[in-house]
Amino acid sequence: MACQVPGSNTNEVEAGLLAAAEQAKGLSGRTLRKLPFLAHATYLQSTEPCTAAEFTIALQSSIADEHASRKALSMGGPAVEGIS
Amino acid sequence: MEVAVRQSAQPAEIIRQHVLAFLQSEAQFSLGSLELPSDNPLATYVEIMEVTQLGTTRNGATLVSFWQADLKVHVFTLSDVPPEADVIEAPDGDGGEDMSPCSQFILPRRDFQGLWGSLVLEPGCKERLVDFASSSLHFAAAGVQPHVISSNRMVLLHGPPGTGKTTLCKALAQKLAVRLSHVYEGAVLVEIHSHSLFSKWFSESGKLVARLFEHIQELVDDESCMVCLLIDEVESLTSARSSAASGSEPSDAVRVVNAILTQLDRLKRFPNVLTLCTTNLASSIDAAFVDRADIKAFIGLPPTAGCYTILRDCMEELMRVGLVAPPLEIAPVRRDLHVLLFAAFCARALAQCNDTLSIIWLVRYRALILMR
Numbered sequence: 085m086a087c088q089v090p091g092s093n094t095n096e097v098e099a100g101l102l103a104a105a106e107q108a109k110g111l112s113g114r115t116l117r118k119l120p121f122l123a124h125a126t127y128l129q130s131t132e133p134c135t136a137a138e139f140t141i142a143l144q145s146s147i148a149d150e151h152a153s154r155k156a157l158s159m160g161g162p163a164v165e166g167i168s
Numbered sequence: 169m170e171v172a173v174r175q176s177a178q179p180a181e182i183i184r185q186h187v188l189a190f191l192q193s194e195a196q197f198s199l200g201s202l203e204l205p206s207d208n209p210l211a212t213y214v215e216i217m218e219v220t221q222l223g224t225t226r227n228g229a230t231l232v233s234f235w236q237a238d239l240k241v242h243v244f245t246l247s248d249v250p251p252e253a254d255v256i257e258a259p260d261g262d263g264g265e266d267m268s269p270c271s272q273f274i275l276p277r278r279d280f281q282g283l284w285g286s287l288v289l290e291p292g293c294k295e296r297l298v299d300f301a302s303s304s305l306h307f308a309a310a311g312v313q314p315h316v317i318s319s320n321r322m323v324l325l326h327g328p329p330g331t332g333k334t335t336l337c338k339a340l341a342q343k344l345a346v347r348l349s350h351v352y353e354g355a356v357l358v359e360i361h362s363h364s365l366f367s368k369w370f371s372e373s374g375k376l377v378a379r380l381f382e383h384i385q386e387l388v389d390d391e392s393c394m395v396c397l398l399i400d401e402v403e404s405l406t407s408a409r410s411s412a413a414s415g416s417e418p419s420d421a422v423r424v425v426n427a428i429l430t431q432l433d434r435l436k437r438f439p440n441v442l443t444l445c446t447t448n449l450a451s452s453i454d455a456a457f458v459d460r461a462d463i464k465a466f467i468g469l470p471p472t473a474g475c476y477t478i479l480r481d482c483m484e485e486l487m488r489v490g491l492v493a494p495p496l497e498i499a500p501v502r503r504d505l506h507v508l509l510f511a512a513f514c515a516r517a518l519a520q521c522n523d524t525l526s527i528i529w530l531v532r533y534r535a536l537i538l539m540r
Contacts, residue, residue, distance in 0.1 A: 094496050101483065101498065105475035112330030113288060113470055113478060120482040124491070126191065133493035136483060 093137070100140030107147045115150065122146045180349075181244040187217070187241050196451065197232045203209035215246070216281070221295065242346050246278040251436055269364050269380045273338075275355035275396075281370050283339035287332050288470055288477045294336070297323065298343055300463050303444060305344070305394070308439030309351060320436050320460050322443040324402070325448035333446040336467065340444065341396040352394040352440065356387055359398045362405045365424055373424045381431040390437045395441050402445040403453050427457060429488035473501045 109110060117146065127142035128134050139147075190210060191520040194202075201218045204211045204301045222232050273280075286295065312319070323340075325333040338357065345355035348419045360380070364372050387395050399405070405425055445461065447453055458464065470478060480498050487495040 086261060095496065097483075097496055098499055101479050102472075102476055104479055105472050108479070109472060110469060111475070113332050113474075114330030114471070116475060116478045117482065119479075120486060133491055135494070136487070136492050136496050136498075139483065139486070139492050144377045 085101055097136040097140055100137060100144070102144045104140060104147055107144060107151075111147070111150065119143060119150065122150070170533065183210070183213055184243050187214075187243070188239060189242075190236075191239055194233055195235055196207070197234070204413070220284070242349055244346050244349050246277050246281060247274045248278055249274045265444070268361065269376060270358050270360045270383070273357040273359070275357055275394075276342050280338055280342040283335055286481070287336055287339060288474045288481070289332070289336070289467065290471075290474075293465070293467075294339075295324060297340055297463070297465060298347065301344055302347055303350060303461060305351075305442060311439075320443075320462050321441060322432075322461045323445065323465070324458065324461035325444070325446045325465050325467055326448070326453075328469055329448050331467045331469060333467050334398075337396075337398050337400075337444040337446060341398070341442075344396070344442070345394060348394060353392040354390075355394040355396070357396045357398060358384060358387065359400065360429045362399060362401065365405075365428075371420060371423075373420050374427050377424055377427040377431065381435075384435070388435065388441055393440060397435075397441065397443045399443065399445045401447065402457065403447045403449045417518055425454070429460075432460070441513055452496060476501050480514050 108119070111119075120139075123139065123142040123146040126149065127145055128139070187210065190204070190208065199219050202303050203402060204214055204217060226292055229485040252272045253270075284294070294301060301321075301323060303517045304319045307317065308321065325335075325336060327333060341355070345352075348355075352474075365376050365380070384395065386396070387393060405428060432443060435443070450458075450464075450466075477500065480500065483492065483498060
């Protein structure tokens with residue numbers, strides 16, 4: 085059932101999601117459900133639909149941001165790289 | 169099997185028979201909603217028809233054939249009544265504001281319908297909780313002597329914030345209302361706002377508690393109605409007692425907590441009450457309270473498989489609304505998923521050896537497989 089459009093390989097998406105899941109260890113369910121929104125707001129920001137593979141990459145970046153801003157919060161320092 | 173029917177439909181029992189007859193034609197069952205053909209007479213009544221649990225889902229079965237299926241059909245009507253804040257008027261003349269120490273939800277309700285499915289917990293955790301709660305309600309309904317076998321019908325969920333404890337309480341209440349619809353005609357969820365029980369007026373707090381429980385008592389007196397009490401962030405109540413003992417809080421707080429504990433003890437006698445409590449700080453909770461809870465379940469942060477399921481869920485939603493296109497079929501977590509991905513990445517990495525990213529991922533997946 086996989087569509088053979090370039091950049092929309094199911095395996096690639098699953099791998100991307102799995103990598104994101106692996107990265108998201110230690111985040112709560114509430115945060116996880118917020119991440120897709122943050123990913124869209126921070127990295128995609130378009131009305132055009134994006135491919136699933138693109139989205140997983142944005143998702144991974146926003147997970148990294150989340151970890152970074154959490155760390156900044158616990159250290160009491162400024163947020164990293166313009167993430168407020 | 170859960171069937172939600174529209175309001176003002178035929179008696180539940182007749183619909184149940186019809187649904188059972190319809191299900192005879194199914195060859196096998198898997199989790200998820202079932203579509204009714206539009207020419208079926210049931211289609212006018214039935215709103216949602218959903219397979220929600222497959223026998224012992226704990227062992228991971230995803231398909232059940234019709235000859236193995238022991239069908240349990242629950243027919244219910246979803247309620248649209250908005251949550252009702254129960255306002256207790258301030259005692260006359262002293263200028264105090266009205267308090268709303270609880271809100272009331274009639275179950276099963278439409279806005280709770282998707283909650284149960286959206287919760288991703290350890291496999292079998294949700295089912296275990298339902299089984300616990302429903303058998304304790306069964307014990308009470310059957311009239312087991314509470315002096316012999318003690319069961320307080322109290323569930324305490326603890327764990328880090330954001331893991332779905334409050335949602336689980338609401339979903340559990342909804343699920344029980346559906347599952348036990350043949351025992352109890354109605355069900356209510358009463359959410360107690362524990363912070364509003366502490367009045368700024370000295371000695372007023374105790375009266376507030378008394379009035380709150382008077383109201384709950386009225387609900388409980390109706391034996392055909394199941395009452396779920398939800399006390400969120402219960403540590404705000406119970407830790408007050410220890411801090412009051414150390415002298416940092418007025419003695420009024422002690423009275424509130426003691427009043428609540430005795431009132432809860434009193435409610436224990438009624439078989440149709442289930443108390444659900446959540447807390448973030450299990451360590452700071454009053455020992456007297458922990459001792460009263462039958463089930464103390466820890467809800468932890470989701471493991472990798474749980475994260476994957478949640479993210480996959482999000483992706484599917486985005487594909488459904490068309491923000492992510494084209495729609496793809498993303499596999500659920502399987503034990504061999506890692507192996508498949510490893511193979512795919514081997515191929516990819518070999519094809520483009522200079523791609524550092526693939527090599528990093530390759531290493532990561534090897535580590536994952538070794539972990540298993």
